[in-house]
Amino acid sequence: MTPRSFLLTPQLSDYVRAASEPVDDVVADLVAETAAMAERGDAPSTMQIAPxxxxxxxxxxxxxxxxxxxxxxxxxxxxxxxxxxxxxxxxSLLCLDVNETWTAVARRYWERAGVASRIELRLGDALASLRGLPAAETFDLAFVDADKTGYPAYVEELYPRMTPNGVVLLDNTLRGGRVLEPVSDDDRVMAALNASLATDPRWETVLLPMADGLTMLRKR
Ligand SMILES: C[S@@+](CC[C@H](N)C(=O)[O-])C[C@H]1O[C@@H](n2cnc3c(N)ncnc32)[C@H](O)[C@@H]1O
Structure with a gap:
């Protein structure tokens, strides 16, 4: 199944997709292969971002x-x-992940799309990798979509590494709506982070109700 926003009906989700940039064969095949992995029990089905x-x-x-x-x-x-x-x-894009099997699939699709030369994949715990980066290494854009309880630490580590006006995107910040009534540590950490970012003077913050919630932080 193609990932979609929990806030939309399946019909509206199809409509949003049809009204956006068309999905090409590479993305369509990557969605299909990831869905097949999920069906075989080789990967959690809901991890992939929506097209x-x-x-x-x-x-x-x-x-x-x-x-x-x-x-x-x-x-x-x-x-x-x-x-x-x-x-x-x-x-250039630096990718941090712990899982060799899932990212091996990623490498194949990056090759096929002709973007592999722009991507460096580093396997290992993301916080350790981030902390190990040279102080002079900075980024214009960051996307955070790993372990949810790690988000506060990722945001802190990213702050000094973002260029002025640099943008950090945080995925799953609505937690399927459970930020209103948290039922897990992931939900509680996200709800607390959302509340603190809204008044953090270092960032301009907008939580977009896209997909599972996508927060945009601009470094002031
Ligand atoms: C939600 S998925 C990412 C989905 C991906 N952005 C996409 O578009 O398909 C989360 C990923 O974070 C990785 N991960 C979880 N905890 C991690 C950690 N502590 N360090 C590095 N990667 C981690 C998992 O291996 C998994 O591949």
Whole structure:
């Protein structure tokens, strides 16, 4: 099944998709292969971002003129593929993930899309990888989509590494609506982070009701 926003009916979701940039064969095949992995029990089905979110992230990457980007949580590579497509030819995307099997699928699709030369994948715990980056390494765009309880630490680590006006995107910030009545640690951490970011003077913050909630932070 193609991932979609929990806020939309299936019909509205199809409508939104049809009214956005069309999905090409590479993205369609990546969605199908990821869905097949989920059916076999080889991957959680809901991890992949929705195609319309990918289209938005590609557009945003290009519109911002981002040259250096970082992703925390890559899975089978859909969001990275979209960001990489939005980068200039000499742009770069650093992807951080722990899972070798899922990211092997990602590598195949990045090759097929002709963006592999723009992407470096680093396997290992994302927080350790982030902390190990040289202080001078900065980013224009960041996408955070890994372990939810790690988000506050990722945001803190990213802040000094973002260029002025740099944008951080945080995925799943509505938690299927459960931020209103948290039922898990993931929900509680996200609700607390959303509340603190709304008044954090370092960031301009907007929570977009797209997909499962996509928060945009601009470094002031
Ligand atoms: C929701 S999926 C990412 C989906 C991806 N952005 C996409 O578009 O398909 C989350 C990913 O985060 C990775 N992950 C979870 N905890 C992590 C950690 N501590 N360090 C690095 N990666 C982690 C998982 O292996 C998984 O691939």
């Amino acid at each position: 319309e979110q990918g289209a938005f992230m590609q557009l945003l990457t290009t519109a911002l003129g981002a040259r250096r980007a970082i992703e925390i949580g890559t899975f089978t590579g859909m969001s990275a593929l979209c960001v990489a497509r939005g980068l200039p030819l000499d742009g």
